Amino acid sequence: MPPVAPTLKDVALMAGVSEITVSRVVRNKGPISSDTRLRVTAAIDALGYVPNRAAGSLASAGAPLIGVLLPSLSNIVFPEVLRGIQAALASTNYQSLVGVTEYDPVVEQHIVSSLLAWKPAALIMTGFDHTDATRMMLAKHDVRVAELMDIDAEPIDIAVGLSHRRAGYDSGRHLIQRGYRRFGYVGHDWDADRRARRRYNGLCAALAEAGLSLTAESRSPHASSTRAGKETLKALLLDAPKLDVVVFSNDDMAIGGFFHCLEAGISVKEELALFGFNGLAIGQDLPKPLSTVRSNRFLIGKTAVERLLGAAETSDHRRVIDTGYEIVEGATA
Incomplete structure (x- = not known):
């Protein structure tokens, strides 16, 4: 059975506040004491709760989404991965939503929360270094996850890259x-x-x-x-x-x-x-x-999308896809 996503009511019960208070904290609206805000955000992190922003919006308007989190766009390595992702998506009706983490797991956590609020079909992430709160959110939501560039650790769902x-x-x-x-x-x-x-x-x-x-x-x-x-x-x-x-x-x-x-x-x-x-x-x-x-950066991105949108795989059947590498002899060594 897919995991049951925590609700706003669950957060309110854990934090000992009303659902309206939780909603205000999530939307950053209205006067909220710092102590109450801390209790609510702690409950959100502990439960892996994300608000549902998809209802009546983009995700329900015929545009299935794939969330993509990259560490950088200034490093040419990652735009090449993104090209592979876009090439694989070109023949589908899926659209990508891209976030840049700047190699910061906390920034990644906030982007994951924002992306999950849109109910994406899958998330494409980079590497295995995530906060506990990020892992909790991913565990609580029925979403496919591909971790790219590395295969030297246990993936959440599928890993695509090299050792x-x-x-x-x-x-x-x-x-x-x-x-x-x-x-x-x-x-x-x-x-x-x-x-x-x-x-x-x-x-x-x-x-x-x-x-x-x-x-x-x-x-x-x-x-x-x-x-x-x-x-x-x-x-x-x-x-x-x-x-x-x-x-x-x-x-x-x-x-x-x-x-x-x-x-x-x-x-x-x-x-x-x-x-x-x-x-x-x-x-x-x-x-x-x-x-x-x-x-093989382009291949990493392309393969990730193909595997995510292919036959269903769950965290009970973790997969590692090795895209390999090549030693280039060159002329400097």
């Missing part, structure tokens, strides 16, 4: 087989991007298996960017100038590293090899095409 730990491990094995021994690592904020940390762990596992370890490493406290990659590699090489190869958390960071090498007169590959992750087109347009791992 980042295995991608990191295979990157390490590839570089070891090419003769590199003095490894450096340049990364970005792991709190915002847990998948980068899984790749790092996989890389370290491959090195340890070969009796090696990272000679030097440095992480920018900021989000991934070419500037962060350039500045972080510069700082790393001041401390460890004799590295053979530097593995970057992604292509944005690696492209910044390439720019630093150009500026510093370092011959890429001959003096210092560079290796990225994602397989961005811009990395392949560098004077020396970037050595990297290409993820």
